[in-house]
Amino acid sequence: EPEVTQTPSHQVTQMGQEVILRCVPISNHLYFYWYRQILGQKVEFLVSFYNNEISEKSEIFDDQFSVERPDGSNFTLKIRSTKLEDSAMYFCASSGLRWWEAFFGQGTRLTVV
Amino acid sequence: GESVGLHLPTLSVQEGDNSIINCAYSNSASDYFIWYKQESGKGPQFIIDIRSNMDKRQGQRVTVLLNKTVKHLSLQIAATQPGDSAVYFCAENTRGSNYKLTFGKGTLLTVNP
Numbered sequence: 020e021p022e023v024t025q026t027p028s029h030q031v032t033q034m035g036q037e038v039i040l041r042c043v044p045i046s047n048h049l050y051f052y053w054y055r056q057i058l059g060q061k062v063e064f065l066v067s068f069y070n071n072e073i074s075e076k077s078e079i080f081d082d083q084f085s086v087e088r089p090d091g092s093n094f095t096l097k098i099r100s101t102k103l104e105d106s107a108m109y110f111c112a113s114s115g116l117r118w119w120e121a122f123f124g125q126g127t128r129l130t131v132v
Numbered sequence: 133g134e135s136v137g138l139h140l141p142t143l144s145v146q147e148g149d150n151s152i153i154n155c156a157y158s159n160s161a162s163d164y165f166i167w168y169k170q171e172s173g174k175g176p177q178f179i180i181d182i183r184s185n186m187d188k189r190q191g192q193r194v195t196v197l198l199n200k201t202v203k204h205l206s207l208q209i210a211a212t213q214p215g216d217s218a219v220y221f222c223a224e225n226t227r228g229s230n231y232k233l234t235f236g237k238g239t240l241l242t243v244n245p
Binding site: 064120 | 173221
């Protein structure tokens with residue numbers, strides 16, 4: 020069964036450092052997303068990406084965040100200068116024509132120290 | 133602001149019983165309401181959706197009910213099994229947003245053998 024894969028599973032970084040979270044969405048999907056979840060809390064939308072451009076982004080997704088789909092298979096989230104409050108589980112997701120039926124990866128736990 | 137929320141944070145049921153998980157929403161402009169299941173250490177997993185012009189939809193062992201009058205959504209799980217133990221989130225899209233899901237806070241369902 021096709022699945023969304025994310026790497027790494029856990030990333031520890033120092034405050035102020037740049038991190039890149041990587042995702043391989045399901046191959047024939049059209050829509051791509053990043054969500055995050057602070058421990059024990061709800062899942063929060065960060066950004067949606069369709070047709071090679073950002074479709075929508077939340078207020079969390081400020082100038083420190085960026086996304087890329089460099090080669091038609093990978094989908095990355097970059098945080099330029101991490102802050103302590105960026106510590107969370109980051110989920111990549113993708114979907115087909117039924118865009119609201121999103122398939123989520125296992126997540127990358129980002130810890131900023 | 134937040135427009136989707138849960139009535140109860142935890143629900144404990146006996147194996148074989150039926151479970152009902154509730155969700156209140158405040159945004160009347162949503163097209164779809166969706167239930168996701170999140171098992172420990174995993175990403176959310178799509179369960180079932182319902183369009184805003186419907187009031188009931190059935191899947192395999194699950195039924196979603198939508199009451200637009202009181203802005204209430206529920207997920208019924210028949211013959212609950214230990215594998216149903218997870219956090220359940222309701223989510224909605226918002227008409228006019230571009231491929232964005234807004235998740236509620238989640239209900240932890242525990243199934244006792």
